[in-house]
Amino acid sequence: MTNKLNQKVYWKKVAKSYNKLVNDTGDTTHRKVINPIVSGFLGDLKGKTILDAGCGNGYWSGKMAKEAKKVIGVDFTKELIDIARLKFSAPNLEFITNDLRRLNIPDNKFDVVLCNMALIDVDGLNKAVGEMARVLKTGGNLVISITHPCFENPPNTSSLKNKNGEKIGRLVKHYFETGVIKDLKQNWDSKQNYQHCHYTISDYFNTFSKHNLFVEKTSEPNWSEIMSEGYSHTPYFLIFRLKKITNSH
Secondary structure, eight states: OOSOOOHHHHHHHHHHHHHHHHTTTOOHHIIIIIHHHHHHHHOOOTTOEEEEETOTTSHHHHHHHTTSSEEEEEESOHHHHHHHHHHOOOTTEEEEEOOTTSOOSOTTOEEEEEEESOGGGOSOHHHHHHHHHHHEEEEEEEEEEEEOTTTTSSTTOEEEEOTTSOEEEEEOOOTTOOEEEEEEOOSSOTTSOEEEEEOOHHHHHHHHHHTTEEEEEEEOOOOTTTSOGGGGSSOOEEEEEEEEOSOOO
């Protein structure tokens, strides 16, 4: 899509409000819908070296550092990294300002890479996935969570309602329009419109294959337990557990 906004400028502006939203454990949707599945996909972290790619305010890094041997959290927004360093501190925890598309990290360094709700903010899917695969050890796992490419991310997607005004599904209009989507309304910073990057299901799977990442598990969680009945008809999130099967880097 055209008229791409500067993501760094955007996240600099919303860093404080985002931190307030997710706090130390994630917002309600993260805590009740996304995080339980991500935790299960991560598995036992004891003795493992972990990259939290797109760590935001660092709450997942802090959580994983309680169990893992070493955790490095990276984010390209300095303001979020500064917040993470203030909120979470441990001898085995480090935060670095770094772009997921150009990680300043050696090859084959991590047993596990987590990219939790961050890839949807990266303009450059292939570069970001390639870099995460590069720093992941062969046999290691990459866990990725995103908003669902089919039902939530496409431009101008909206709720579909019946004659009584009840939500019964989603109306998807521009699934094949990929790239940066700008000027989206969101409720956690009224001063800044939200923006993200949309890619198709094929984009994701073909990119994983290109970088020798085998899909071990997927999940499309139903979040109707915390939302109205109208949200039970379509999944809003998609979560992957990938395994690096060979080292091509």
